[in-house]
Amino acid sequence: MATWGYGNDNGPATWVKSFPVAAGTRQSPIDIVPTAAKCDTKLTENPLTVNYSPEPAMELCNPGLSVKANIKSKSVIKGGPLEGEYKLEQFHLHWGSADKQGSEHTLNGKMFPAELHLVHYNATKYSSFGEAVDKPDGLAVFGIFLKISDKPHQGLKSLTDVLSEVQYKDKSINIKQEYNPVCLLPDNINKYWTYLGSLTTPPLCESVTWIVFEEPIEVSEDQMKAFRALCCGECGSAPIVDNYRPPLPLGNRQLRASFQ
Ligand SMILES: NS(=O)(=O)c1ccc(NCc2ccco2)cc1
Numbered sequence: 324m325a326t327w328g329y330g331n332d333n334g335p336a337t338w339v340k341s342f343p344v345a346a347g348t349r350q351s352p353i354d355i356v357p358t359a360a361k362c363d364t365k366l367t368e369n370p371l372t373v374n375y376s377p378e379p380a381m382e383l384c385n386p387g388l389s390v391k392a393n394i395k396s397k398s399v400i401k402g403g404p405l406e407g408e409y410k411l412e413q414f415h416l417h418w419g420s421a422d423k424q425g426s427e428h429t430l431n432g433k434m435f436p437a438e439l440h441l442v443h444y445n446a447t448k449y450s451s452f453g454e455a456v457d458k459p460d461g462l463a464v465f466g467i468f469l470k471i472s473d474k475p476h477q478g479l480k481s482l483t484d485v486l487s488e489v490q491y492k493d494k495s496i497n498i499k500q501e502y503n504p505v506c507l508l509p510d511n512i513n514k515y516w517t518y519l520g521s522l523t524t525p526p527l528c529e530s531v532t533w534i535v536f537e538e539p540i541e542v543s544e545d546q547m548k549a550f551r552a553l554c555c556g557e558c559g560s561a562p563i564v565d566n567y568r569p570p571l572p573l574g575n576r577q578l579r580a581s582f583q
Pocket residue numbers: 440442456464521522523524525526
């Protein structure tokens with residue numbers, strides 16, 4: 324089978340052929356219905372803590388279906404639904420061809436224009452992302468909704484200002500000035516939903532504790548245009564847009580909320 328993607332011939336509905344876990348019982352994303360979430364005081368008693376550090380020379384790359392920043396410094400999270408310490412490995416985004424779509428998780432059926440994923444692995448139990456990626460408690464991913472405002476997001480600006488330098492597949496650059504990924508988080512990280520799910524792209528491993536924040540971050544239309552100008556391949560190839568998997572059934576999983 325040709326490599327997976329988001330087109331008609333290789334998109335999410337076809338992935339199950341090569342990745343049978345696509346039909347599994349803890350797949351992601353899901354539609355988040357706040358009234359169906361159970362407020363769990365255990366989450367508030369053990370607050371989520373983020374200890375991110377500055378990246379001296381962060382590598383930004385275009386792997387062909389998104390844009391990804393690889394993290395080398397020690398940035399860790401713990402608490403909330405997590406047991407042990409999870410280390411930041413990379414972050415990337417999913418976005419639409421228009422503002423009406425683009426996010427993977429939806430909120431009462433509503434899609435946001437984009438969604439940012441900060442991917443962490445369980446460094447207490449596993450020695451690398453590769454070892455953790457297929458373990459049920461291997462990964463923790465922050466899902467952050469993006470919404471449009473008239474002001475650009477300053478934290479994302481260091482990236483969107485240089486996306487033209489990674490416009491084509493397999494291009495990568497180093498962000499010169501120091502970058503602390505904490506600038507990407509919403510102001511209030513105490514309000515989130517959490518559930519047990521999976522990677523949203525192949526290999527779709529059911530190894531992710533999802534933490535989706537209620538508060539979106541705000542980006543400008545120009546910043547969205549910069550993401551939509553990235554190309555899937557070399558010069559002249561199609562733009563990277565609509566690189567999102569539609570929601571899967573929650574099934575009999577419990578969606579928990581850290582707030583009322
Ligand atoms: N969209 S996401 O946050 O669920 C996500 C995160 C990480 C990968 N990694 C895919 C991978 C690389 C090696 C083995 O597996 C894929 C998807």
